[in-house]
Amino acid sequence: MRTVVFIFICVFFQLTVNAQTEYLYQVGKKDSLYSSVLNESRDIYIQVPESYQSNTEETYPVVYILDGDVLLPTVVNVHDYYSGGFMPEMIIVGISNAENRTRDLTTSKITSRRGIPYNEENGEADNFLEFIETELIPYVEGKYPVTNYRTLIGHSYAGLFTIYTLLNKPELFENYISIDPSLDWDDQKLLKQAESIILKNDFKGKGLFMSLGGQLHMQNADITIDNVMQDTSEYTLFARSNMMFSNVIEENPENSLFYKWQFYPNDLHGTIPQPSIKDGLITLFEWFQMESMDKINSPETAIEELLNVINHREEKLYDHFGYQTPPYPEFLFNMLGYMNIDMEQLDKSKMYFEQAIKYYPKSANAYDSMADYYEAITDYKNTLKYVALAYKISGNDYHKERLEKLKARN
Numbered sequence: 285m286r287t288v289v290f291i292f293i294c295v296f297f298q299l300t301v302n303a304q305t306e307y308l309y310q311v312g313k314k315d316s317l318y319s320s321v322l323n324e325s326r327d328i329y330i331q332v333p334e335s336y337q338s339n340t341e342e343t344y345p346v347v348y349i350l351d352g353d354v355l356l357p358t359v360v361n362v363h364d365y366y367s368g369g370f371m372p373e374m375i376i377v378g379i380s381n382a383e384n385r386t387r388d389l390t391t392s393k394i395t396s397r398r399g400i401p402y403n404e405e406n407g408e409a410d411n412f413l414e415f416i417e418t419e420l421i422p423y424v425e426g427k428y429p430v431t432n433y434r435t436l437i438g439h440s441y442a443g444l445f446t447i448y449t450l451l452n453k454p455e456l457f458e459n460y461i462s463i464d465p466s467l468d469w470d471d472q473k474l475l476k477q478a479e480s481i482i483l484k485n486d487f488k489g490k491g492l493f494m495s496l497g498g499q500l501h502m503q504n505a506d507i508t509i510d511n512v513m514q515d516t517s518e519y520t521l522f523a524r525s526n527m528m529f530s531n532v533i534e535e536n537p538e539n540s541l542f543y544k545w546q547f548y549p550n551d552l553h554g555t556i557p558q559p560s561i562k563d564g565l566i567t568l569f570e571w572f573q574m575e576s577m578d579k580i581n582s583p584e585t586a587i588e589e590l591l592n593v594i595n596h597r598e599e600k601l602y603d604h605f606g607y608q609t610p611p612y613p614e615f616l617f618n619m620l621g622y623m624n625i626d627m628e629q630l631d632k633s634k635m636y637f638e639q640a641i642k643y644y645p646k647s648a649n650a651y652d653s654m655a656d657y658y659e660a661i662t663d664y665k666n667t668l669k670y671v672a673l674a675y676k677i678s679g680n681d682y683h684k685e686r687l688e689k690l691k692a693r694n
Contacts, residue, residue, distance in 0.1 A: 311360045312352070312378055317423050321415040322388075328420070329353065329378035330428060331360050333367065335613070336375075341646070345374045345605070346430040347565075348416070348457075350389070350442035352378020355557055359437065362562045368613065371569035375430050379420070381442065388412035389441040391448045392470045398518060407470075409448050416449075417456055433605050435459035435568070439557045441466050443494075447529070448474060451481045454490055461564035462494045464556050467525035475525050479532050487541035492533070493564035496526045497556040498549040509547055542568075571604055574612075580620065583627060587635050594639060610643035617643070618653050625660050633657050648678035655686075664694060 312329030319326050329352050333344060349359050356378035367373045381388060386406050393407030424430055436457040438446035443465030450460045451474070467475045500523045501507035501515065512520050513527060530545045544567045548556050576593045579585045597611035617640035624633035634657050640650040655670035668690045675683035 312356045312376075315427075317419065319415045319419050321411055321419060322384075324384075326415070326420070327353070327380040327382075328424075329356050329380070330424075331356065331363075331376040331378070332428075333373035333375065334364070335373055336429070341429075343429045343431045345372050345433040345435070346424065346428075347374050347376045347435045347437065348420075349376065349378050350436070350438040350445065351381045351385075353380045353382055355437070355439065355561070358558055358561050359565075362565060366562070366566060369574060370566050371572055373613075374435075375428055377420075377424055379416075386441060389438070389445040390466075390469055391444060392473050394470050409445050412445070413449055413453060417453060421456070431605070431607060433458055433607075435461070435565075437461040437463070437561065437564070438465070439463040439560075440553065441469075444469055444474065447478075447494075450487075450490070450492060451478060454485065454487055458490060459568040460490070460492045461560065461568070462492065463560040463564075464495055464497045464553055465526065465529075466522065467529050468521045472521075472525050472528075475529050475532075478529060479536075482532055482536050482539050482541075485539065487539050489540075491542040491568045493544050493546070493560070493567050494526070494530065495546045495548060495556055495560040495564070496523060497551050497553050498547070499552050509549065544568075571600065583629060587632055590632070590635065612639075612643075614640055614644045614647055614650065618649065621653055621657065625657065630657070630661060633660075646677060648674040648680075648683065651677065652683065652686075664690065668694060 312331050314327060315330055316325050316327045318324075336342075336344075347359060347363075349355050356376065359376055359378075363371070363374060363376060384405065386404050387408050389409060389412065390406045391409040394402050396402050421434075425432070434457045436446055436449060436459070438444075438461070440463070443462040444467060446460050446462040447465055447467065449456060450462075500509065500512045501517075501519045503519060507515055507520060512523050515524070533539070533541060533543050534545075544564075546560070546563055548559055551559060575597070579589060579593055594611050598608075601609050601611060617636050621633045621636035621640065624630070624636065634654075637650070637654040637657050640647070641654060644650045651670045651674040655667045655674065658664070658666040658670060668687070671683060671687050671690060675687050
């Protein structure tokens with residue numbers, strides 16, 4: 285029993301370390317595609333979940349992270365620790381913005397900034413968004429096992445782009461994480477457009493997490509979160525723009541946008557991505573967290589009540605994802621089945637194995653586990669039946685040998 289629980293904890297939170305030949309930890313398989321919209325090739329980096337198996341039909345929600353060549357490891361690290369209990373397993377796509385970053389991520393053209401001529405290419409976010417919508421997303425969905433449930437993450441200029449995408453193409457993503465966004469760009473132009481857009485549109489089903497770092501004024505430590513809005517200098521325009529946008533959303537709750545704003549007083553612009561990514565993903569996927577675990581863990585809970593818990597979770601996930609998905613991973617059904625065999629609650633064990641077969645009908649392991657249940661109650665006829673079903677799917681030597689031994693016994 286202790287061994288089973290220990291294995292469950294380790295697998296559930298995915299704290300395993302995979303040995304690799306040259307690196308302790310590798311993230312992101314490099315891929316690329318040519319963009320006719322941008323007239324250039326663009327690198328992307330793909331990270332699949334630990335559970336991914338190429339021979340299954342399982343699909344995953346997807347996270348797109350701007351500046352992926354920099355921030356992908358942080359997103360992967362957060363996901364590895366928190367997936368399963370706090371957020372679903374997801375495929376993570378890091379989009380490289382190493383070149384032409386300002387051009388692609390800024391939302392309007394400028395020729396001067398802070399009274400100084402500005403000669404760097406800029407203001408082509410509309411083209412970059414077209415690339416994401418018409419080329420990148422179709423490419424990813426055609427090549428990788430992803431669903432259409434998408435999350436977008438961006439920091440600084442990429443945070444500005446994230447807000448721009450929410451306002452102009454909200455249907456592209458379900459979740460938006462905008463980290464310390466540069467909403468001061470072009471004399472707050474996007475901020476000034478935001479109020480009318482938010483008032484006119486319904487953002488039901490969409491979620492936005494936005495953060496602000498603690499460096500509110502680079503030259504005056506007396507400026508705090510409590511008095512920054514009273515300052516009128518250029519030095520606080522960045523922070524004030526962020527807070528003004530937050531106020532626009534909070535003052536117009538009829539837009540139905542799920543929204544959370546977070547201030548990080550001890551983080552700078554360069555350090556804020558790490559806590560924002562963690563808090564943003566956990567916040568936007570709060571609905572995914574497992575409920576009624578006390579009932580599942582209690583030997584006193586009746587089977588009917590457990591089935592109600594399972595069915596409720598299935599309905600909840602459908603309401604959010606918009607498509608059918610198993611309420612729990614296969615290993616959890618499997619683990620609960622074996623735990624109940626150990627506790628001699630065999631009817632519950634059977635129920636959990638039945639649920640595994642219901643939701644994972646192409647899994648040889650699900651049928652093999654049901655065979656273990658029947659073997660535990662000495663029903664060898666059904667043991668043979670379910671091992672045969674497992675062998676039909678897997679074709680492996682283990683199931684073949686088990687099948688032969690059972691046939692010899694019968």
